[in-house]
Amino acid sequence: MVCILTELLWFSTRSFILNNQMGSDIRSGNISVYMNKPYNYIGFIFFRYLGEISVNLLNYLPIGAIIGILYLYVFPKHTILSAFSFSLSFILSIVINGLIRLVLGMSSFWIENTQPLIWLYEKLILII
DSSP states (O other): OHHHHHHHHHHHTOOHIIIIIHHHHHHHTTHHHHHTSSSOHHHHHHHHHHHHHHHHHHHHHHHHHHHHHHHHSSOOOOOHHHHHHHHHHHHHHHHHHHHHHHHHHHGGGTOSOOHHHHHHHHHHHHHO
16 A cells, blocks of 8 residues: 555656746746746745645545555555644655755756756656
8 A cells, every 4th residue: 555655646646846947947047037036936836836736636545546446456444643644744855855856956057958967866766
């Protein structure tokens, strides 16, 4: 069940908004237009990422739960404490993943193409 949940998290947090949009905005110079707006550009991109993740989780979570229950043939027994700790770690992992991807996207200021860094990060997450 844990393997299915980690794959669910990996597939749902693969966001193209953080990396591709930030990189293209920085390379094209549109970042100067967004920085002059009365909102925080980094916060805007981060919460847009969280919105994309929530939609992906709504799609993948029922499928992953059904596959996990069919794989185990029983519904696992959990306490409220384990459900709370799982939810907290799930949310924190999404936030930490988003912040790391934000830093990788912002590295476009110094590196012209960040796709190799993003590729290495995704492979590192897949291995771990």
